[in-house]
Amino acid sequence: MNTKEVLESEERINQIVDTIIEIHDRKTYNREFTSILAVSSIPVLNTYYDLFKKKNHDLKIATIYSFEANPDLTEDEIHPRTLLDNQINDYNEMFGTSYSTDTFQGYYQDISKKSKDKKIDILLVVNMFLTGFDNKYLNTLYVDKNLEYHGLLQAYSRTNRLCNDKKAHGNIVVFRNLKEKTDEAIKIFSNENALETVIMKPYKEYVKIFNSEVEKLNKIVPTIEKLDDSKDVETEKEFIEVFRNILRTLNKLTPFDEFKFKDLNISQQSFEDYRSKYLDIYERVENPLTKESILNDIDFEMDLLRRDDINVSYILELLKGLDPTKPTFTKDKDFITQTMNKDKELRSKIDLIDEFISTTMVDCNVDTEEKLEQFMNQKRENAIKELVTTENLKEELIREILKEYEFSGKIKEKNVDETFNKKLKLKERIKKRDLLVQKIKDLIELFTW
Incomplete structure (x- = not known):
């Protein structure tokens, strides 16, 4: 049997494309992260690209590869440079750019930046970007090419740059049998026992860990009502620590293709109720007016709570x-x-x-989108004017601080002090400044839509 012919057949590649479209959102947490698809050759890449174009999806696909100036081509074959130019034209149409193979270096830099900005969902490559490319938002590598030893680990390592609590691991989705090559590479370049720490546990192991944490949760707070009635900070602390472990494990479970909530020893509704209570406690603890407690030292790892759907x-x-x-x-x-x-x-x-x-x-x-924007803008304007009036502030300066915070995420204490119309003593000024900084942050968060 001609293995190469089978691996490069359009029928097989078509099935892989369908699979990627089906699983991509799950693997990337609904596109909070991005991915690379590494394939065996330029002709195979072009087959993938053409099939993706024919499918019904909204994934943003881009390609990049180097090409020979004078390759050996049959009479029917199109020069790789021409094909890449066509693909770059698609890219230009998608992003409003004007690159070509004549400006390849600029295209390379722009595609790298857009991948890091999560504007590209799947980047199709042959060899480029499999070594040295550092993108913390890259969490999934699809592989349809043979890899081994150092090259294999280099490629897999593209997904291991930690970003936040949610990205606890990378996803390697392999469409060839690379199990032995992967195990061998890890043993050679790490040690005999490294497999247990480098490769994730099987799905059922994480289900077992999750259900074990649910058992602990049930002992601490058997029902959400018990948590509502509880005035015991120690109980809340135990709840937070156990539910955080549940969130961590769920974060590892959800990218598995076989994941089903019914495998877990908690109903989805109960989970959402506990999740909501977890958020309530977090907001109470983060409130600057809340008294100090043992909960202030706990890291709630709020990235785990982000709902990408x-x-x-x-x-x-x-x-x-x-x-x-x-x-x-x-x-x-x-x-x-x-x-x-x-x-x-x-x-x-x-x-x-x-x-x-x-x-x-x-x-x-009504045009919902337009009306909502108008409504939000008016409400924001009202909130700014109310802030200026109630806090007795200089409007022009407070607007400059709001604009700067939106742009850079930073607020300079000196600038805040300058917004006060009334001269304050040091202690009073520091207290007013801290409260005002929090109000500015809350206002921007409320109207960032």
Whole structure:
């Protein structure tokens, strides 16, 4: 049997493309991270690219590879440079750029930057970007080529740059049998026992770990009501530590293709209830007016709580689907607010969205996106004016601080002090400054949509 012919057949590659489209969002946490697809040759890469173009999906695909100036081509073959130019034209159309193979270095730099900015979902390569490319948002490597020894580890290592609590590991999705080569490379370049620490445990092992933590959770707080009634900070501390372990393990479980919530010894509804309580405690502890407690020293690892399926686009789509004339309107509206309550960033905006629905969406013929933007801009303007009035501040200076914080994420204490209209004593000024800094951060977070 001609193995090369089988591996490079369009039928096989078509099946792989379908698989990647199906699993990509799960592997990358709904595109919070990005990926590389490494293939065996330029002709194979072009087959992949053409098949991706024919499929129905919204993934942003880009390619990059080096080519020979004078390759041996048959009469029917197209020069790789021409094919790459066609692919770069697609890239230009997607991103509004104007590169070509004549400006290859500029294209290389731009594709590297856009990958790091998570603007490319899948980068198709042959050899480029498999060594030395450092992108903390790259968490998945799809492999359809033979790799071994140092080259294998170099390629796999593209996914291991830690980014946040959610990226505890990288995903290597291999469409060839590289198990022996992988084990051999790890043993040669690490040690005989390294397999246990380099390769993740099987799915069932993580299910067992998860369910063990659920058992601990049930002993501490058998029901969410017990946590509501509890005034015991020690109980809350135990809950946070155990539920954080549950979140860590779930984070490892969800990228597995076989993951199903029914394998876990907790219902999805109960999990969401505990998750909401975890968020409540976090917000209480983070409040600057809250008294010091033993909970202040706990790292809640909030990145683990990010809901990638619940984002602004998702909420906007739900809002667009609201129809005040339907009998399900109230139920649909409640679903939106309940959904937002599950997300750390969105739950602070629930009152705003509730007001937007009540005051603006009185009929189904409004341009939801445009009206929402107008509503948010007006509310933001009102909030700034209220802040200036209640805190007796210089409006022009406070607007400059808000603008700078939005751009850089930084607030200079000296600039804050200069916004005060009234001259304050040192102790009073420091206290007012700290409160004002928090109010500025809260305002920007509330209206960042």
